[in-house]
Every structure is written in C-alpha cells, then in structure tokens.
Amino acid sequence: MESLARRRAYSRSKTALPSFYRIKHFSNHRSGTAMLTNWSVGGGRIEMSRPLEVGTWLELELKPGSASDMPIPPILRKKRRVRARIVQEAPLLSDVEARNGYAYGLVFAVGWKTLCRYHFERALPWIAHLLFAAGIFNVLYLKSFNLHYFWYEPLINLYSLLISFYILSRFFLSYFYKPPRDAGYLPPVTVIVACKNEENSIGRTLDAIYQSDYPRDRMEVIAVNDGSTDGTGGEMERAKERHPGLKIIHFDKNLGKRQGMAAGARMATGEILVYIDSDSFVRSETIRKLVQGFSDPTVGAVCGHATVQNARKNLLTKMQEVRYFIAFRVVKAAESVFSAVTCCSGCLAAYRRKPVMEVLDTWLNQRFLGREATFGDDRSLTNFMLRRYRVIYHSEAICTTLVPETYRQFFRQQLRWKKSWIRESLLAGTFMWKRHPIVAFFFYLGVLFPIISPLIAFDNLILPLIGYGSPSLLYIYGATLMAAVYSLYYLGRFRTGLWIYGIYFSFFYMFILVWQTYYAVLTVRRNHWGTR
Structure with missing residues (x-):
C-alpha cells in the first residue's frame, strides 16, 4: 500500500460516483450498489447499504452514467473496474446515512505491490x-x-x-449450522438496556438501536439506570432528547442487572424482549434479523453474534477477538444445530416475552447455596427457556461489544462467568438428559x-x-x-x-x-x- 501521506496528496473530487461492487470471498460472494464520494486516484469514501469488515477486498465497477465529462482520473477511467480494500469504518454524516447504510474508507489497488497483496x-x-x-x-x-x-x-x-x-x-x-431464514416476521419488540456507570458508551448504544431499520412503530426502547454514580443517567436523558420515544427507569440505588432486566420486562409491551448490553452496538439490520427465529413458535430465545469493538487495543483484546469468534461461530453454532444454545450472551439476546413473564419472579428470587444469585443473569434466563423451548443462535444478527482492556477487569469478568457456569451447569444437568441424546452427551x-x-x-x-x-x-x-x-x-x-x-x-x-x-x-x- 502507498503511504498515507502520499495518498492524501492526491486531489480529491466531491462528485458522488455511482458504483457497483462485487466481493469474491472463499465462502461469501456478494454484490450490490454503492456510492463513491470524496475520491481520488488513491482511494475514497464509499457508502453502501450492507456492512463490511475492515480488510475486505472488493471489485469496484465505476458507473459515471451520462456524465461523460465527470473528472475521473485517467488511471481509473482506463480501468473503470478497480480492486479496492476497505481500510477503516467511516463516520456517518447524517441521520439519513445512519438509518440507511454504512460508510467506509477504501484504498484502490493501482500499483503492483497492492495487486500482489490482493492476490495473496x-x-x-x-x-x-x-x-x-x-x-x-x-x-x-x-x-x-x-x-x-x-x-x-x-x-x-x-x-x-x-x-x-x-x-x-x-x-x-x-x-x-444455518442461520434462521428471513421469514419477513416483524412482531412488536421491546429493546431493553440495563446498566450501571456506563456514561461513555450508553449514548452510543441507544443511538445505534434507534438507527435500526426495524419499523419504528413496532419497536419500543427502555433504558434502565441501575443506580449509577457517574453521568449515565444524564446521558440517558440526553439520548431521550434525541429520541423522544425512549423510556427511562431510574433506580435510586444499585439493585443489579437482573432487577434492571426485570423492570424493563414489566414495562415492556412488545411480544419479543431484546436485551442489549450498554457497551454493545447493533448494526441497522441486527434487530430485524434477530427476531426471525421467533417465526417458529417453539423457539423461546435467540442469541445474536458478538464481535470485539476494541479488538486492536492491546494483547488482551486481540486474544479475546479470536476467542469470541470461536465461542459464537463454532460453539454456539454447534449447539444451535440441535436448538440447545446453553447461554444467550448478554451482549445481544432476544426472548419471547410471555414465557419470561411466567418465570420472572422465580428467576428474580433465585438462590444458590443459600445466597441470592446476583450474577449469571443471562445464562440463568437461558436455562429457564431451555426447559420448555428451543434456543437458537443467529450468526447474522451482529453487534460489536467492548471487552475488558485490563487484566484486572478481565479476571473479574471471567470469575463471574465461571461462577455462573458452575451454578447453571448443575441446574441444567437436572433436565438436559431429557433433550436429544446427542445434546445431552455433549452437554x-x-x-x-x-x-x-x-x-x-x-x-x-x-x-x-x-x-x-x-x-x-x-x-x-x-x-x-x-x-x-x-x-x-x-x-x-x-x-x-x-x-x-x-x-x-x-x-x-x-x-x-x-x-x-x-x-x-x-x-x-x-x-x-x-x-x-
């Protein structure tokens, strides 16, 4: 790739250039229309309706249309079809863009070095x-x-x-594994975000939810402030100014995530409860994809797919990036083949509201070895669903999430997860033998x-x-x-x-x-x- 300084030296055109892109990947061939803006011979900004990963190579066919005098650089005019690499996610410049698409910075492969990298x-x-x-x-x-x-x-x-x-x-x-098919199912949903002391991320989380392509008249959003001692409550109120339909519940003191999830469920009017962590950010199509599994009435819960937002921060976050992919795309996908996902991640999960309300009090008052259960809320609720319903995973319902960046945070998180795994595995062991023999054996x-x-x-x-x-x-x-x-x-x-x-x-x-x-x-x- 050319140096960043050299690429920036090229004169740029503000003229929007319609384009057609193709992606030829080992297991993923895609194509679609896009708009190239702020471009030069070195690269530019591309806007499209579907998300891409940084590092993706695509073949870009430029479509200037009837504007034959459009100032396309000679090297691009000669090729008209160029290879380009997505190098970064670009900020969305308007509410329309936020609702309808994604933007990325890309670099054209116009030299022998980048062409060699493309083929490799x-x-x-x-x-x-x-x-x-x-x-x-x-x-x-x-x-x-x-x-x-x-x-x-x-x-x-x-x-x-x-x-x-x-x-x-x-x-x-x-x-x-195959993700649930798109059945065009659009039930009323309630999205619930319960958090404590997340002032740096809660606003972005709520904005991402409201940028969803889910019908606005069928989506309700509830934010629960679980006794935060920082500016989380203020950030929620500012989000409400941007999104007047947002409902906010403030706890005077910290009661725990489980209480916050329950308070949101009690206020909810939707048929489907979608829980999103306050440091997770959904794509525009995520909620619509997530609920497709519920078109089958035997499904009680659907787990989404999480990737690491801060993956390149340090060694610890890079390790977690690979681990998250395997945990979701291999482990949960394997469990989903038999509709027995054992833990719907708190990053992104959806539940049918009716069965949740039937077990809500039992779930809230869960005790283990004489103590109140105050962690492992998502795994516990998944267990309640597994007793009577199918629980599946949707690999295309994607969110990004912030993972611990320090070893102290990471070890505390892992200890909390292990304790909940111990408790819920013992409980699940009392009924998993009733499911498919293969499911029971592997469990x-x-x-x-x-x-x-x-x-x-x-x-x-x-x-x-x-x-x-x-x-x-x-x-x-x-x-x-x-x-x-x-x-x-x-x-x-x-x-x-x-x-x-x-x-x-x-x-x-x-x-x-x-x-x-x-x-x-x-x-x-x-x-x-x-x-x-």
Whole structure:
C-alpha cells in the first residue's frame, strides 16, 4: 500500500460516483450498489447499504452514467473496474446515512505491490483451510497413539480421546449450522438496556438501536439506570432528547442487572424482549434479523453474534477477538444445530416475552447455596427457556461489544462467568438428559472437561517443574496444535493478522486461566461484587 501521506496528496473530487461492487470471498460472494464520494486516484469514501469488515477486498465497477465529462482520473477511467480494500469504518454524516447504510474508507489497488497483496489475500482463506484440514488430520494421527497405547495410561488416554472428540465435534456440527431464514416476521419488540456507570458508551448504544431499520412503530426502547454514580443517567436523558420515544427507569440505588432486566420486562409491551448490553452496538439490520427465529413458535430465545469493538487495543483484546469468534461461530453454532444454545450472551439476546413473564419472579428470587444469585443473569434466563423451548443462535444478527482492556477487569469478568457456569451447569444437568441424546452427551462432556483439565495440566506441566517427572512434550504439542486449528479457522474467515492471537490465548488459558475454575468453585457463594 502507498503511504498515507502520499495518498492524501492526491486531489480529491466531491462528485458522488455511482458504483457497483462485487466481493469474491472463499465462502461469501456478494454484490450490490454503492456510492463513491470524496475520491481520488488513491482511494475514497464509499457508502453502501450492507456492512463490511475492515480488510475486505472488493471489485469496484465505476458507473459515471451520462456524465461523460465527470473528472475521473485517467488511471481509473482506463480501468473503470478497480480492486479496492476497505481500510477503516467511516463516520456517518447524517441521520439519513445512519438509518440507511454504512460508510467506509477504501484504498484502490493501482500499483503492483497492492495487486500482489490482493492476490495473496484472496488465496489466504484457501491456504488457511488447507492448513486447518492438515491440523485436523494431525490431531487424528495423534489420537491413534492414544488408542494404540490405551492400556498403559487408560484414564489419561480416555481423557485425551474424549476432549479431542468433543472439540472436533464442535467444528463438525457447526458446518451444518444455518442461520434462521428471513421469514419477513416483524412482531412488536421491546429493546431493553440495563446498566450501571456506563456514561461513555450508553449514548452510543441507544443511538445505534434507534438507527435500526426495524419499523419504528413496532419497536419500543427502555433504558434502565441501575443506580449509577457517574453521568449515565444524564446521558440517558440526553439520548431521550434525541429520541423522544425512549423510556427511562431510574433506580435510586444499585439493585443489579437482573432487577434492571426485570423492570424493563414489566414495562415492556412488545411480544419479543431484546436485551442489549450498554457497551454493545447493533448494526441497522441486527434487530430485524434477530427476531426471525421467533417465526417458529417453539423457539423461546435467540442469541445474536458478538464481535470485539476494541479488538486492536492491546494483547488482551486481540486474544479475546479470536476467542469470541470461536465461542459464537463454532460453539454456539454447534449447539444451535440441535436448538440447545446453553447461554444467550448478554451482549445481544432476544426472548419471547410471555414465557419470561411466567418465570420472572422465580428467576428474580433465585438462590444458590443459600445466597441470592446476583450474577449469571443471562445464562440463568437461558436455562429457564431451555426447559420448555428451543434456543437458537443467529450468526447474522451482529453487534460489536467492548471487552475488558485490563487484566484486572478481565479476571473479574471471567470469575463471574465461571461462577455462573458452575451454578447453571448443575441446574441444567437436572433436565438436559431429557433433550436429544446427542445434546445431552455433549452437554455433560462439556461440564466435565473444565473440572478435569486443571488436573491434567498440573500433571503435565507443573509437577515436572518441581522435580516429579519430565514435561510432556506431546501434551504441549497437542495443545499447540489444537490452538492452531482454532486460529486457522478464524483466519479462514477474517484475513487479518489477529488470528495468531488465538494461539496466544490458548497458552494464556492453559498456564493461567484454567486454574481459576477451582477458585470459582471454592468461592462460588461470594457474590458481593456481582450486582453490576
């Protein structure tokens, strides 16, 4: 790519240039119309009705129409069809743009260097998928040794076989996942945002909701201020000035997210409750896509897809970017094949209002080991839906979310999640056996492995460090290989250098995060900070 300074040196035209774009991706071929503005021979700004990811390459066909004297640079006039790369998301300049489309900055590939990069990045998904397949075959080859030497260490070999089978099954099942079809279903919805001390993001969250393409007369929005001590309440009131239909509930003191979610549900008039975290931002089509699953009356909840908004902030957020993609597009997609998603993420989830109201008091008064349950609200509500309804995932109902940027925030979040996982897994274990046998089998395996994994890591990594045996190179190699498989799957979808951080996260989990499970078990009754 040319330097930014050189690109800015080109004279720019303010004339809007109609264009037709095509995207030819490994698994995603798309096309549509767009408008090129503020452009030069180096690049420009493009406006379109569909979202794209930064890094996407597209083929752009310029359509000047009858304006034959339109000042198109000679190099573009000669080509008329150029390749361009999306390099950044551009701000929307008006309310009309915000409601109807997206804007991006792009760079034209007009030199040999950028053309070489274009061809390399087009081949990259194929390379990633070939390496992914090679990694899978390597895993299977290693498992043959577990079978061959099974009776030398039967428990260790059984664990290795089962956990590999479990992980590979997630990829296999997710291959058969299909998002709910667009049935044109547009029920009355109530969007609820409950938060505490989120003054920096709540305004943007609410603005994004009101920029949705969902019919305004069928969408109600409720914001719940859960006893904030910063400027969150003021930001909500300013949002109400911009969006007069916004309803606001103010709590005098912090009661917890669950109480805020319940207060919104009680005030709601919509058939579908859409919950969005205060640091998550939906696309214009997200709510419309999210509710399509409810056209099936047996569906009680739908989980959306979350990507990391601040992914490039630091090492921690980059690791979480890959982890989020796998958690949603592989794990939840695999669960959705059997309509048994075990946790509808708080970032973006929708529930049928009627069954929520039927269990609302029980959910609000949930206790565990004699203590009030003040965290894991989303996983708990998902469990209530799983008892009677199908719970699915929609990969095209997308939001971006802010993830922890410091290790202190991250560990607190993970501890809270692990405690809720412990509680809700025990509760789900009492009824999951009633569902499809495959669902039950994988559910109980998924509960077992996080409890056993720290012991296996301790035996292979920690004991050798203190003089008991030698480190298991095969264990380390197997863990690295499985991490590479996850990361290559991400690379096949997103052609960015962030894929390598999936491997980093696997080691981070294996050496540090895995031990938090036992601490969560020992402190599961402590919930003094769980009201956020």
